[in-house]
Amino acid sequence: MFDDDTSAARRDFLRKSLTLIPVVTLASAGFPSGAFAQTPASDVQQSLPAGPGAAAAAGDYTPTFFTPQEWAFLIAACDRLIPSDHVGPGAVELGVPEFLDRHMQTPYANGGIWYMQGPFLEAAPEFGYQGRLNLRETLRVGIKAMDAHCKKTYDGKVFAELSSAQQEDLLKAAESGKLALEDIASKLFFSNLLNEVRNGYFADPSHGGNKNMGAWKMIGYPGMRADYTDWITVRDKPYPLAPVDLSGRRG
């Protein structure tokens, strides 16, 4: 099924899709999943079944918006866009797919703060997005179109089943708009996807990604401290404190 260059995240996904344990999904249980996001995935395997808290650990989240096919796409795409590497943690291990699934269920992703009335006219890029799809539809239609394109081009394989190099090439082609997709401009899909992946990677852990403030630690962001009175004029040493998140935990 997968070729042999599987990254850690992909292996993780594979493991999970084989052993999918139907724990209580957080959205339906109403838990703020970020509050439980402390345990690394490997520990969770050992401590299962551990009730709803454990389900929030990176990778063990059960999507309630995305379908299994879409979920597989997202995990693969997250892993390409922000891979786990020597610089820092990757999007998958920080729970960005979980962020995406939860974020799609907010009014924002439903076009709640966008003007969505027609007519929908074509306009130069300076006028921004002029389409009729809201964010969640853009991702959904885009994933479907990408997978359809992959199946046609790669012998029935979907995006998640391709090699990292193939996935990267496809994402690059989408980024530049050179990839022709049915139903959606590849560039539009890509830019929304990348935006959302970055949002999930960097937003407060309570939103589902950035587990243990991993992305903040990587860039040296103190998070939600929001008080730098003593440090405005300090020049000779790096800011010394690790981040805190919205729930007050220290990273």
Add this chain to the structure above:
Amino acid sequence: MANVKPKVDAVIVGMGWTGAIMAKELTDAGLNVVVLERGADRDTQPDFAYPKVVDELEGSVHRRYLQSLAQETVTVRHNLTSTAVPYRQMGSFKPGTGVGGAGSHWSGCHFRALPEDFKLRTNVEQRYGASFIPSDMSIQDFPVSYEDLEPHFDHFEYVCGTSGKAGIISGVKQPGGNPFEGSRSREFPLGPNPNYLGAEMFYGAAREMGWDPYPIPASNASAPYVNPYGCQMGPCNACGFCSDYGCLNYSKASPNISILPVLRQRKNFELRTHAQVLKVNLDSDGKKATGVTYLDAQGREVEQQADLVLLCAFSLYNVHLMLLSGIGKPYDPQTGEGTVGRNYSYQNLNRVVLFFNKEVQANQFIGIGGAGTTMDNLNGNQLDNAKAGFVGGGIIWARQPGGGPVRGINVPPGTPNWGTAWKQAASDAFRHSFYFEVQGACMSYKQHYLSLDPTYKDGFGRPLLRINFDWHDNEIKASQFLVGKALEMSKILNPVALAGDAKKPGEHYNITKYQSTHTCGGAIMGSDPKTSALNRYLQSWDVHNVFAIGANAFPQNNGYNPTGMVGALAYWSAKAIREQYLKNPGPLVQA
């Protein structure tokens, strides 16, 4: 049939900066005032309370403190022949909603216009001859002078606890301030805020360029303060969530903390929130307003009758309401006739990003909304426009309102947008880069105006406001010149990488990129009713009991942020209403 509310002395549309000022001044004068605000009530507690307020996803992606565009937005087109399309997602400018308006999530840069900015056309003609002004450029003098407004600039700064350093007091130069500013009657209420690295480095580089750097006047309190209304402010803690966010700390001046604490206690003041004003009602001959019609929280149409109608709904929406209500004649760019919508202008904002190595602790997560360093050597009369080749000047500044990774991390040019290389660049740059901005003036032109859109409607069935605007050669030249200077200055600081975004010839206005909420003009003040919608007191020439307070009154925009001027104009207008209009309601200036 609309539910009709008993007549009040004055109804104010909008509870942002101008609404709060007018409500304060008119209740001081003993009037019964009703303010109608389309958004929710908001205050430091609970709306801007820590930690909820510093959630970047909520503040900068969901844009919790800004106006939603779902119901109301504008359309935009670049020229007179194309079809405008809606501003569907927040980008170029970010109007506010709710009590405080954009005044609750502004940054706090608090400038006064230069004396020469008030008589721009005359000044340019005197210096370079009338032919230096392009034929389609419709700039005009303000019908007031710097001296007229000085007491009001001063008062508004004292209301806001503005932190800065005077450059000239009673004609005497003061070390450390802006040597080119108009003379002030006294020092700022508070001293400048401390300098973060970028602001400090700006001093060195600017001096090397031969310029005169000074602290940006900022309404972010540098020390504890009590304003003339008895409202308290605490010192800013550089929280880094200023622009787009309400202040968690009673440090950023806002209608909410600087004026409303007094208003809320007054018996002759009533604030109705979730009250969406649809139009101003006029009497049968259209010469006098009888009040306004609004939708209340339950969606019912209500008519509020009033002797005086003050439009304080933000520049764009003031013009929208005038056009919808038939106050004054809509501007026609073909004939040049009509005044409402005329002379729309904006701000020519550009950015230069400096990247350093890891020894340089720029810490851009630290931020004080309005504070930083700037200089006026390329602004006003300091700039030789004939040599520079354009009308209008601008300022360069180091300003750090606070950055976080959801708001975006600048990476050096050529960096990929994703993958390991991007991660590396973002990690390297986040704590070791800062930016300078170039804030240029923006002239007005015959073809840049506001009108009602023929196609798109808002959630209440009204035509949207249409912005007809694009970058003119003059502003593109200004952008290139000013960004060039900013780059020259930046090189002195030896960054490892440098990026600048000067506008290119032929470049069009891009509504997806934030470039300031300094939308100006459209219902401008002037001395001739043929070329202005408002007289020098911001009173409609056509309907004498309607005043439109806001940056809509600017005949063109200068190189500064508008609110210092907007606040001063509001106090100026209020004074005229109190001292002249109430005694003898009617036109304050004979046409």
